Amino acid sequence: MRIAPPLQIGPLDPDAQDAVRRLAAETADHDGVAPLSEQPLLHLGTDADWLTHVVAHDKHGGTIGYAQVDRGGDVAGAELVVHPDHRRRHTGSMLLRTAERDARLPAVSGAPGQRGKPLRVWAHGDLPPARAFAAARGYDVARELLFLARPLAGAAPSGTAQAPDGFTVRGFRPGEDDDAWVALNARAFADHPEQGRLTADDLRARAAEPWFDAAGFFLVEPAGGGAPVAYLWTKVEPGQPDGARDGEVYAVGVDPAAQGHGLGRALTAVALEHLAAVGCDRAVLYVDGDNTAARATYDRAGFTTAARDVQYAPAPATMS
Numbered sequence: 493m494r495i496a497p498p499l500q501i502g503p504l505d506p507d508a509q510d511a512v513r514r515l516a517a518e519t520a521d522h523d524g525v526a527p528l529s530e531q532p533l534l535h536l537g538t539d540a541d542w543l544t545h546v547v548a549h550d551k552h553g554g555t556i557g558y559a560q561v562d563r564g565g566d567v568a569g570a571e572l573v574v575h576p577d578h579r580r581r582h583t584g585s586m587l588l589r590t591a592e593r594d595a596r597l598p599a600v601s602g603a604p605g606q607r608g609k610p611l612r613v614w615a616h617g618d619l620p621p622a623r624a625f626a627a628a629r630g631y632d633v634a635r636e637l638l639f640l641a642r643p644l645a646g647a648a649p650s651g652t653a654q655a656p657d658g659f660t661v662r663g664f665r666p667g668e669d670d671d672a673w674v675a676l677n678a679r680a681f682a683d684h685p686e687q688g689r690l691t692a693d694d695l696r697a698r699a700a701e702p703w704f705d706a707a708g709f710f711l712v713e714p715a716g717g718g719a720p721v722a723y724l725w726t727k728v729e730p731g732q733p734d735g736a737r738d739g740e741v742y743a744v745g746v747d748p749a750a751q752g753h754g755l756g757r758a759l760t761a762v763a764l765e766h767l768a769a770v771g772c773d774r775a776v777l778y779v780d781g782d783n784t785a786a787r788a789t790y791d792r793a794g795f796t797t798a799a800r801d802v803q804y805a806p807a808p809a810t811m812s
């Protein structure tokens with residue numbers, strides 16, 4: 493009989509956070525794909541009603557599995573990982589069962605009228621173990637996130653990209669532009685489950701990361717002045733090897749009221765120019781599989797699909 497390990501639910505102290513970071517790094521080395529995305533890693537130290545940390549230990553107390561459930565949005569989003577040396581012992585199943593129970597809790601304990609949320613589980617890279625695991629646990633694909641890439645050799649030289657008539661592009665000013673950016677981002681991503689609810693604190697957490705560079709963050713304003721109507725944020729992780737340096741089109745947001753003026757296309761050109769100028773070899777980005785407008789923009793800009801992440805949801809028959 494295989495006995496699944498004990499689980500510990502609750503906030504993580506700094507040592508426990510480091511153990512989860514090591515688990516994620518060792519899993520990434522083995523699988524070739526990072527099992528936890530940026531947001532759950534940034535939340536490892538967060539202790540909040542709407543966030544649950546679940547750690548699986550081996551009998552020596554080592555961290556062999558981890559799940560995080562975020563009930564802050566419209567759905568309960570979970571990411572979970574089991575160390576490659578400890579798989580097929582039902583640790584993943586226990587973490588998932590805990591996440592399922594957790595998703596039924598209200599976002600704020602004791603909040604009147606609050607109900608549980610539908611659970612969604614991310615599988616980065618959508619590797620065969622995740623696919624088999626999801627099928628065995630009765631989960632279907634609910635959403636697909638594509639990872640697109642294009643080489644930067646031959647990108648237009650600096651200064652070529654232009655804002656469409658009636659608009660100007662300027663650099664983001666940290667601190668001064670924070671609130672305007674939060675409002676613009678919420679308008680641009682009103683239908684987006686994660687991106688649209690970023691707060692000024694989320695922005696500041698990213699601005700404190702080693703990769704943050706205000707020179708790669710741009711705002712578009714109406715030429716006559718006024719609140720920004722679009723933004724482009726790029727991200728270049730430090731310490732990447734020469735010759736294989738990726739630069740991410742981290743986020744592009746256009747206010748719905750300013751859509752249809754070619755701002756998405758213009759900002760993509762600004763991104764390629766900027767990333768080439770700071771020495772990147774490849775431009776990369778994530779886009780929702782069903783975002784046909786954005787995909788058409790990136791197709792035209794020469795991007796192709798390099799990988800896909802999948803979000804799984806319980807198949808209707810298994811929902812309780």
Ligand SMILES: CC(C)(COP(=O)(O)OP(=O)(O)OC[C@H]1O[C@@H](n2cnc3c(N)ncnc32)[C@H](O)[C@@H]1OP(=O)(O)O)[C@@H](O)C(=O)NCCC(=O)NCCS
Pocket residue numbers: 523527571572573574575578579580581582583584585586613614615616619620621622624625626628629804
């Ligand atoms: C997916 C993952 C969490 C599974 O963890 P795990 O502890 O090995 O899973 P379990 O032991 O609970 O597996 C439950 C069932 O899923 C199926 N399954 C899991 N991994 C499988 C694999 N590699 N091949 C075939 N079936 C598999 C089996 O039916 C298994 O039951 P069984 O062992 O009795 O046959 C783990 O492989 C992992 O961390 N992957 C990287 C992160 C990731 O993709 N997370 C998202 C998951 S949706």
